[in-house]
Amino acid sequence: MFGLTAPRVAYAHCDIPCGIYDPAQARIEAESCYKIIEKYQASQDEVFRQRCVQIKEERAELTKHHLDVLWHDYFKPEHLEKFPKLHETFWKAAKQASKVKQTVELSDAKSLLELIDEIDEAWRATGGPKSTRLAKAAGA
Amino acid sequence: MEPTLRHGDRLVHATVPARVGDIVVARDPRDDARWIVKRVASLDHRLAVLASDLDGHETLAVERGAILGRAVLRYRPLRRLALL
Numbered sequence: 767m768f769g770l771t772a773p774r775v776a777y778a779h780c781d782i783p784c785g786i787y788d789p790a791q792a793r794i795e796a797e798s799c800y801k802i803i804e805k806y807q808a809s810q811d812e813v814f815r816q817r818c819v820q821i822k823e824e825r826a827e828l829t830k831h832h833l834d835v836l837w838h839d840y841f842k843p844e845h846l847e848k849f850p851k852l853h854e855t856f857w858k859a860a861k862q863a864s865k866v867k868q869t870v871e872l873s874d875a876k877s878l879l880e881l882i883d884e885i886d887e888a889w890r891a892t893g894g895p896k897s898t899r900l901a902k903a904a905g906a
Numbered sequence: 907m908e909p910t911l912r913h914g915d916r917l918v919h920a921t922v923p924a925r926v927g928d929i930v931v932a933r934d935p936r937d938d939a940r941w942i943v944k945r946v947a948s949l950d951h952r953l954a955v956l957a958s959d960l961d962g963h964e965t966l967a968v969e970r971g972a973i974l975g976r977a978v979l980r981y982r983p984l985r986r987l988a989l990l
Contacts, residue, residue: 773916774941775941776917776931776941776942776943777934777940777941777942777943778907778908778911778942778943778944778958785963785964834936835936838935838936838966838967839964839965839966840964
């Protein structure tokens with residue numbers, strides 16, 4: 767039948783710069799994780815190391831978020847024809863970002879960067895740079 | 907969803923199946939706790955593609971099960987009372 771429930775807010779806005787996508791956002795956060803691990807390994811300072819772990823957690827989460835936005839909002843069904851392994855790559859990358867949170871192994875961070883590079887290839891090959899980035903002002 | 911819906915509009919939604927062209931309320935695929943309200947651009951057996959009425963906004967793909975219902979009525983503000 768029909769009944770009323772308490773009102774809730776529903777959002778109509780996409781909540782992102784509309785139509786702007788670039789795997790660079792995810793890569794920058796993943797690069798940060800890589801360098802954090804490098805610095806963690808090079809340090810004996812326990813306080814510094816604790817901060818490394820905490821901030822790596824945050825940046826890895828951001829990596830996941832940026833990948834998620836790309837997956838949900840940029841890539842379209844027709845892109846799968848060119849890149850049939852796209853969903854799998856995103857799945858692996860999200861799991862790898864979680865791994866980067868959990869460990870301080872440089873190789874884990876490197877694997878994450880490699881997976882993001884695969885996604886970047888797919889973004890470029892599907893016309894990403896032209897269609898989802900604004901051109902820089904001339905001379906800039 | 908402008909100009910059809912504006913910030914602060916109060917809507918009633920009905921838990922009825924969605925069709926292409928309907929304005930629907932759905933769970934945000936990026937955040938389960940959030941609801942979104944958008945127009946159905948296309949439907950297949952598994953996914954719905956949701957779009958804005960505003961030009962240039964990106965579409966969003968959601969599982970059909972994430973759709974909560976059809977927005978049927980705007981009841982506030984009163985001067986824009988309308989069936990949707």
